[in-house]
Amino acid sequence: xxxxxxxxxxxxxxxxxxxxxxxxxxxxxxxxxxxxxxxxxxxxxxxxxxxxxxxxxxxxxxxxxxxxxxxxxxxxxxxxxxxxxxxxxxxxxxxxxxxxxxxxxxxxxxxxxxxxxxxxxxxxxxxxxxxxxxxxxxxxxxxxxxxxxxxxxxxxxxxxxxxxxxxxxxxxxxxxxxxxxxxxxxxxxxxxxxxxxxxxxxxxxxxxxxxxxxxxxxxxxxxxxxxxxxxxxxxxxxxxxxxxxxxxxxxxxxxxxxxxxxxxxxxxxxxxxxxxxxxxxxxxxxxxxxxxxxxxxxxxxxxxxxx
Ligand code: ASP
Ligand code: CP
Numbered sequence: 514x515x516x517x518x519x520x521x522x523x524x525x526x527x528x529x530x531x532x533x534x535x536x537x538x539x540x541x542x543x544x545x546x547x548x549x550x551x552x553x554x555x556x557x558x559x560x561x562x563x564x565x566x567x568x569x570x571x572x573x574x575x576x577x578x579x580x581x582x583x584x585x586x587x588x589x590x591x592x593x594x595x596x597x598x599x600x601x602x603x604x605x606x607x608x609x610x611x612x613x614x615x616x617x618x619x620x621x622x623x624x625x626x627x628x629x630x631x632x633x634x635x636x637x638x639x640x641x642x643x644x645x646x647x648x649x650x651x652x653x654x655x656x657x658x659x660x661x662x663x664x665x666x667x668x669x670x671x672x673x674x675x676x677x678x679x680x681x682x683x684x685x686x687x688x689x690x691x692x693x694x695x696x697x698x699x700x701x702x703x704x705x706x707x708x709x710x711x712x713x714x715x716x717x718x719x720x721x722x723x724x725x726x727x728x729x730x731x732x733x734x735x736x737x738x739x740x741x742x743x744x745x746x747x748x749x750x751x752x753x754x755x756x757x758x759x760x761x762x763x764x765x766x767x768x769x770x771x772x773x774x775x776x777x778x779x780x781x782x783x784x785x786x787x788x789x790x791x792x793x794x795x796x797x798x799x800x801x802x803x804x805x806x807x808x809x810x811x812x813x814x815x816x817x818x819x820x
Contacts, residue, residue, distance in 0.1 A: 514815065516815065529687060536652075536655050536809070539807075539809040551581050553580040556582045557583045558585070559612040559614070563618060564589075564618045567778065568804060573812075576806075576811075580809055601627075615628060615636050617637070617638065622642030623644065640679055643682075646680050647683045648807060649679075649684075650684045652803045652807040653800065654687055659803070661731070665693070666692060667693040667730045668696070668731070670695075671696070671697050672698040672757060672784070673736070675703055680776045681735060699757060700756065702747065729768070731772055733775070736784060737780055758782075759785050773795045773797075775800075
């Protein structure tokens with residue numbers, strides 16, 4: 514088993530499948546009255562969050578607690594980071610406290626790689642800048658597999674603000690490792706030139722959402738990340754929504770079995786219409802629940818558990 518999960522590229526097909534299978538076993542726990550396993554008793558997991566988060570932070574905390582680990586939640590707001598303390602000095606402080614695993618979300622791409630050089634424990638990337646969000650890709654793959662029964666040969670469209678999306682990057686890497694066929698869809702300004710080839714040569718690009726929908730098993734909508742935009746990438750929110758928003762009329766163009774995903778948080782009414790987000794084809798709430806199981810599997814396996 515790998516020691517760190519910094520990128521979806523750290524996972525070969527066998528390791529990724531082991532994590533998904535283990536997540537399935539963890540999910541079975543969620544239905545029990547007592548949801549705890551004693552597996553990580555005496556181990557310490559630190560959640561180190563330098564950027565806002567709802568789902569990822571809460572689900573890593575729930576995951577570690579369900580495995581009986583001691584959990585320390587650190588958020589940069591309210592810490593000595595505001596006094597100018599560096600990531601390295603913060604890491605050395607955690608190291609002195611004996612962290613077995615550090616889960617990090619940071620605005621700088623590559624922060625988890627730096628951190629891994631400074632701490633002895635496992636490092637798990639919970640989202641670094643516009644780079645990667647590998648546990649999101651794992652929970653997404655888990656959701657697709659449990660809804661559609663397989664990943665190999667699955668046709669997945671990832672739609673919208675690909676440029677700023679660490680979710681898109683990690684999903685392309687993981688899904689192609691597991692045999693899915695990914696198409697990136699969005700306005701040309703929000704799809705970096707050559708990204709498809711750089712991440713995986715089999716990945717396709719389209720600028721026309723309507724034409725790809727009938728061929729997809731999964732349509733994953735991405736949030737338009739205005740907080741990361743310094744320039745204007747499209748004429749207006751209305752125009753974006755008209756061309757790339759998933760509304761009911763567009764959803765009807767998808768095959769009947771196809772599902773709609775979104776990592777959250779959503780801009781309802783922009784990239785996704787509320788009726789679509791709340792429809793029976795949407796897996797958005799399921800993705801959040803699966804996030805706890807996927808993160809339990811990651812912590813369990815990285816910290817030395819067996820399948
Ligand atoms: N929550 C995801 C992330 O942190 C996606 C998003 O924010 O749009 O990358
Ligand atoms: N999907 C996701 O990472 O959500 P948060 O930003 O709320 O953690």
